[in-house]
Amino acid sequence: MKKTYLSILILITFTLYNCSKDTGPVDDNQATENISFANDVQPIFDQNCISCHPSSGNLDLTTAHSYSQLVNVNASGYSAKRVVPGDAENSVLYKKIDGSGTYGSNMPLGGNLSAAQINTIKQWIIEGAQNN
Ligand code: HEC
Known part of the structure; x- marks a missing residue:
């Protein structure tokens, strides 16, 4: 049970990390465009x-x-x-x-x-x- 909870937490963390990574460069470009x-x-x-x-x-x-x-x-x-x-x-x-x-x-x-x-x-x- 504890393991499942931990897996979900890790999954959410990675998903959030990847999302912010995807939008990061777009914001950078907008600053200089x-x-x-x-x-x-x-x-x-x-x-x-x-x-x-x-x-x-x-x-x-x-x-x-x-x-x-x-x-x-x-x-x-x-x-x-x-x-x-x-x-x-x-x-x-x-x-x-x-x-x-x-x-x-x-x-x-x-x-x-x-x-x-x-x-x-x-x-x-x-x-x-x-x-x-
Ligand atoms: C005092 C005169 C003078 C000023 C001011 C000047 N130029 Fe020139 N430019 C020339 C002469 C003469 C040539 C032709 C000889 C050469 O290619 O260097 C030339 C050529 C060029 C060429 C190559 C054109 C071609 O198709 O061969 C470009 C590009 C250019 N100039 C851009 C600029 C830009 C951008 C500025 C302003 C930031 C500028 N020049 C300011 C005299 C000037």
Whole structure:
């Protein structure tokens, strides 16, 4: 009788443990999700990029054109895509701002973005580079 009681208790404990384990990662993702292209990414372009990028590198980063010139579009100076949704490491846009020098000069040319700005752009790409 005592053994049965103990077994049930162990079963309940494991069930509860597994449930909380399943929901854990979902909550973690929610905390870092929801980067908005319009509200979070475009302002970085407006402040740091558009002085040169209505045209430099055949890239227009002004509000009306930036999204359609980035996502799944081949870079003009490099044989890679500007933005591969979900894959920052293979996106020219990210490798141009991360200080790696993978694709020539770091952007913005002659300056740097803050770590927070770099992370915002990276996170936006990882979340699927949505037009949100
Ligand atoms: C002072 C001018 C200047 C500023 C400011 C600037 N860029 Fe550039 N950018 C250039 C030039 C010139 C090129 C072409 C040469 C090269 O690829 O490095 C270029 C190229 C690029 C490319 C490659 C385009 C392609 O398809 O080959 C990307 C991506 C880019 N810039 C992103 C940015 C971003 C993002 C910012 C703002 C954070 C920025 N740039 C700010 C001058 C600038």
